[in-house]
Amino acid sequence: MNTADSESIARKLLAAGYVEESLERADIAILNTCVVRQASEERVYSKLHELRQWKTAERTIAVTGCIVGKEGERLQARFPLVDAVVPIGEYDSFIAGLQARHDWSQGEALPQAGRTGVSHFVRIIQGCDHNCTFCIVPRVRGRERHVPMHEVLAECTEAIADGAREIVLLGQNVDDYTDPGGRGGMAALVREVERLPGLKRLRFMTSHPQDLEPELLEVMAASNVVCRELQLPVQSGDDLVLRRMARGYQTRHYRATIERARALMPDIGLATDVIVGFPGETDEAFQNTRRLLEDIEFDVVHLAMYSPRPGTYAAAKMPDDVPDSEKLRRLNDLLALQREIATRKTARWIGREVEVLVEGRDELGRPYGRIRQGKRAVVLGHAEPGTLVDIRVIQATAGQLMGARAA
């Protein structure tokens, strides 16, 4: 989401005639912030401290992103060097203000072509209507606002014309998407976007186990463009913990969704998020999570140790009762388990022919990209960015596949 927001600001600034510069030469610094964890929020404050040396009366510092929803105007009281606090998405009025403030800023408009890479992020929902007890997002990003379908399609069309070959639809919970103009939900949107001429791949993230519609899985399975990849955070494999997290589903529902997805797309790539050590997580509850990971065999598991986030319901009302040493033990246990699962699963790719959308070149100059199931792959041989190539996998690690061009 933050990358998409940064791209959106950058595109608007370039279109208004601004150019990218190193910090030393720049006149404006914009901090796009994340506060999902305390550590990321602290990083914003330390960056602002660093910028004290850089700031002059002629230079502008703007802050946008989630910290605006959390701190608002208080930020300027605390850091008077901040000239503008820009709510997420309200970039046009910010840029108009900049232009009024600095007439030097109007340069020659740069062509936007080339700005878009092979992959282009398009935000379809801002905010979240869920209230997971551990999460600060609804407070800082607000309730859901859905981008009208015609605007999403216009942005995708423009990005494809600029060279994008893959669109990634983004939202905190994309499954909740509903076109305010009445043209349907997420499945309808995906159907419309995948038809756009010139588009080779379509991804979306993040899904929510409570809201994912069977129809969306059917659209994915029937399409040659939509990637076979699902980011479906489970957070815990224990029903009591899920209830305390206010996730809105039980594990049997989650397991049934995965079964349905695999029945339609046996090779679907599955990623999830898990929090260990949530308040009230007993050893038995933890073992339930462990069992769920063993049974489902995800391709990727993003693991986090619970830490109370000030401003959330859990931080205010639920004692952080799992000792840190125990959280760490559980985290390491799941890390080891997942490493073993991922190694076993990854080896299954060896010898298979897969299709890679080439995104660029890695540090060794080799073309790389992703397969439809989301795994990164390196291509041995020549391949241009933006093209689809078939490779036969000769090496597979948890991080990436590698293969030669298939005959």
Ligand code: SF4
């Ligand atoms: S669905 Fe995701 S973004 Fe929304 S409150 Fe829950 S964890 Fe946060």
